[in-house]
Amino acid sequence: MPQDLPGFYYDAEKNRYFPCKGPIPGSASASSSKSSTKPITKEIKLSRKNEVRTSKLLQVRELFGNLISLNKGKCNFKEEFRKTRASDPKVWKYFRTEKIGDSALERIHVDVQLSEGQTKTDVLLAGGINGSLSFSDVGNVRQQFDHGLQSVPYCVWPITRGDETKRSGSPEHIWRGSGASLQMSSNISCIKTLRKNSSSTMEDGGSIQHAMISTLGSERHGGSLCIIDLSEPLDFDQSALFIRRRIQEIANFNCTIWTADCGSNENRVVIGTDMGAALVDPETGATSWVLRSKSDVLAQQLVHSGNVVLCGLRNGAVISVDVREKREGSGRLVRHRISQLPLDNSARNSNKRWFKLSGNLHPSHTIQLPSSISSLLSLQYDDQYFLASSMDGSVKLYDHRLCQRGAVQSYEGHVNSHTRIQLGVDPSERFVMSGGEDCYLRLWSIKSGELLFQDKFSNTILSTVSWQRREVIELEPSMGLTDETKTFTGYHDEQSSSIGASAWLGSQEGLFLMQWS
Helix, strand or coil: CCCCCCCEEEECCCCEEEECCCCCCCCCCHHHHHHHCHHHHCCCCCCCCCCCCHHHHHHHHHHHCCEEEECCEEEEHHHHHHHHHHCCCEEEEECCCCCCCCCEEEEEEEEEEECCEEEEEEEEEEECCCCEEEEEECCCCHHHCCCCEEECEEEEECCCCHHHCCHHHCCCCEEECCCCEEECCCCEEEEEEEECCCCCCCCCCCCEEEEEEEECCCCCCCCEEEEEECCCCECCCCCCCHHHHHEEEEEECCCCEEEEEECCCCCCEEEEECCEEEEECCCCCCEEEEEEECCCEEEEEECCCCCEEEEEECCCEEEEEECCCCCCCCCCCCEEEEEECCCCCCCCCCCCEEEEEEECECHHHCEECCCCEEEEEECCCCCCEEEEEECCCCEEEEEHHHHHHCCCEECCCCCCCCCCCCCEECCCCCEEEEECCCCCEEEEECCCCCEEEEECCCCCCCCEEEECCCCCCCCCCCCCCCCCCCCCCCCCCHHHHHCCEEEEEEECCEEEEEEEC
């Protein structure tokens, strides 16, 4: 029998509770009925702790509808439900994956050639600070091979004891073939996928044709930009290094390449160096400098319109560079003189500092953070918004239209002093995560800034992150931070449909997989 709830009656035909708006036949007097309805207006207080069960939220939704009242005010049930799930993830660590993804990670949906024909699978393209580049199968083709290295996951969060570990809920093993690794000329600084902007289907995985790899450079070799051809099915044959056959260096530079990014239609790659930022044609290697600066470009992000690139500098400035105007190699860039905040946080210093740079930019759109820029991310559903983190531990959300007013949201708790740590945003763009120098992983709500999860399950810094990506083909109108509904279309697989979120994390200690339902 359904449990009696004060102030509510149960309708068996509709299988739900309704509030008492008057005496129910067979009930007590009207006065007692009125007194029993008082709990309706009482707030239900829920905490963000893991012991708050999803069933409690469901009960509150059943009583009060989608707009529920919590201790922090009126909230939307769906959003609170997502936060509750994100605050209680599961994390697995993979054996024998040390130092293969501590510099760059990219999950790719590709075709693979097997003895019985072609199939599709997911691979993790991982780059190490030591210069290693490797493909790891995280799909379902590893059973076809009797060679290579298998990495087995074990749960590191939440901490379980003995038989409490549910192996049925563990993810699959990952497999790395002997022909799927390569040593580059120097440390790998960035890995990105180049996608064709065409009418893709759910089955083609977003038309990934190539992957871009940039190397940092060394005393003997400058930084380089390479392309891996993924248009043909991969062959994990142990008799040859198939990466070596697929990779092509398209440009090398007499400078350090700290970072790189690419557009959505395979015709635009931008690199960030110790000399500024440059556009590179991925087919010809032709280079055109769009920003010259004495301060290193440590972070970059092409906004999804493809017309502007955000450049995060070592001096703490975030510069918006317009790359639509094509310039010849001999063309001169416009010079600018921009005020600079002191990096020692001495805001009261009366001596105003300036720095010089050249490029097609608007000084009024420049943003200043107190320390060197660590990571930049532009949001896809509205490219007016972008996230920036700096090496003083700041993580902030900005609006291009309100640059002079400062950040529109801040995310507290991040720990950093000198490390380039990558920010990660989930495909629905509701959450942002980052590792820290204290070896903790933290996850925040982008909209509210609320810290949803923080814990230490790695002994080294989690410096890279790669979410299971979904290509954004169509968006509903009236998108914004206050909008609850976003329409994402693109490829998905059985794993993505059964898992709410899935992110790969890289550190010197190895690879981790974080999931929540």
